[in-house]
Amino acid sequence: MTVNPLPRRPPPVSDELLSSWIGRLARANHCSVEELCGYLGLGQGRVPEHAGDLGHVNWARLCPAVQQTRDEIAAMTLPDTTHHPAQCVSSDDFQSCANCSKQTSGLVLRHWRFAWSLTCENCGRPLVARHPADGLSNRLRVRAARGAALLKTAVAAADLRHMQRISHTLCLLQVLELVYSVPLTSRCQLERSIALAAVDVCSARPLLGVAILLRGNEQAFWDLRRAFPQRRRLIEKVRKLSMNLDMRLPRRRRQESSPVDRSARATSPKKTSAQALDAARQAISELGADADRQALLARADAIWKRQSCVSH
Structure with a gap:
């Protein structure tokens, strides 16, 4: 089977994502991405972005048409990180380099999709989030940069234990409603900075x-x-x-109050009994009357101690 090379083939930019390059090829040859995918043997009109998506590619058509080797094409895809506990490779363009995008229309580089990337590797300028934040503190920026470096090291070393710790930390931030789903690749710069800073904190202490x-x-x-x-x-x-x-x-x-005041309050059985009863009622209200007895006792004890601290 003889496959003619595309008439116009703008070369891929260093570290360019395969879908970005295919889009530029389609515009250069005045056709749609869907039409070009059909001609190249990519199937279903969708450009593969991850290495695991190349299984159904017709290499006999693709390589001669674009004049690239199989290894060169595979190197333009994203790594498979589905086995990682924390999602650190984005499925969309959550950030970009304003300088490189201006120079090459429609350009998307692979490392722009990585959660640990904060600067463009091509021009060295800061990457810009879809929703940038004004007034980020220097302390948060420094912690986020350290967290990004630690995340990159953990992914490169395939340190699943460290990645699991990072995942638990991100879940904690979600419970506290400080971030939402997939915070490491969030389009919101503030949310992503908080998540990366948390990576730094959880790695140290x-x-x-x-x-x-x-x-x-x-x-x-x-x-x-x-x-x-x-x-x-x-x-x-x-x-x-x-x-x-x-x-x-x-x-x-x-x-804190003085030891004399604390001892005087501790000798007030009526007040102590009332607080304990209130704590028990609140624990039942929160956990339900059918909750585990030990859980109810532990919750009531925590409420009682908190009330005691407030009253002190």
């Missing part, structure tokens, strides 16, 4: 980072217990660490 985030937010712990029932022992460990932070931080000490 994971338990301490979570404890600081949840300090004083008792409800969030119960949300986490419901979301991760298999991780309850770990969540309880973080909860205790968070409570210890309340007692150890200087700001808390200054606000």
Whole structure:
């Protein structure tokens, strides 16, 4: 079978995504992407973007038509990261380089789709999110950059344990409603920066980072217990660490009352009994009367301790 090369073949830009190049080929040859895909043997009018999508490509038609080898074409696709716990390769153009896009219309580079990419590897300029944020603090930017570097290293090393930790951290941020789904490749620059900064925190001191985030937010712990029932022992460990932070931080000490006042309040059985009863009622209201007895007791105890701290 003889396949004639395309009349016009603009060369691919370094690190260009295959779908981006096929689109530019279609415009150069004055046809639609669907028509070109049919001629090239790509099938169904859809350009494959991931390496795993090349199984149905007609290489005998594609390679002669575009004058590229099979390896060169495969190198223009995205890596398969479906086995990673956290999604770090985007399925859409969530960011771009304004400079390179201006120079080459319709251009999309592979690394623009990577969650850890913050600058363009072709021109060195910062990548621009679909929804940029004004006034990001320098501290958040620095933490996000460190998190991006750690994420890149974890993916390159196929460190699934580290990726699992990152995934759990992102789930925590979703429980706290700080970010939403797929935050590492979010079109919102602020949301993505928070997610990348969280990657940095969880890599250095994971338990301490979570404890600081949840300090004083008792409800969030119960949300986490419901979301991760298999991780309850770990969540309880973080909860205790968070409570210890309340007692150890200087700001808390200054606000505490004197030992005499605390001992006087502790000797008031009526007030203690009323608080315990209120805590039990609130625990039943939150978890339901048919909840596990130990869970009810633990929740009531947490509420009672929180009320005691407030009253102190």
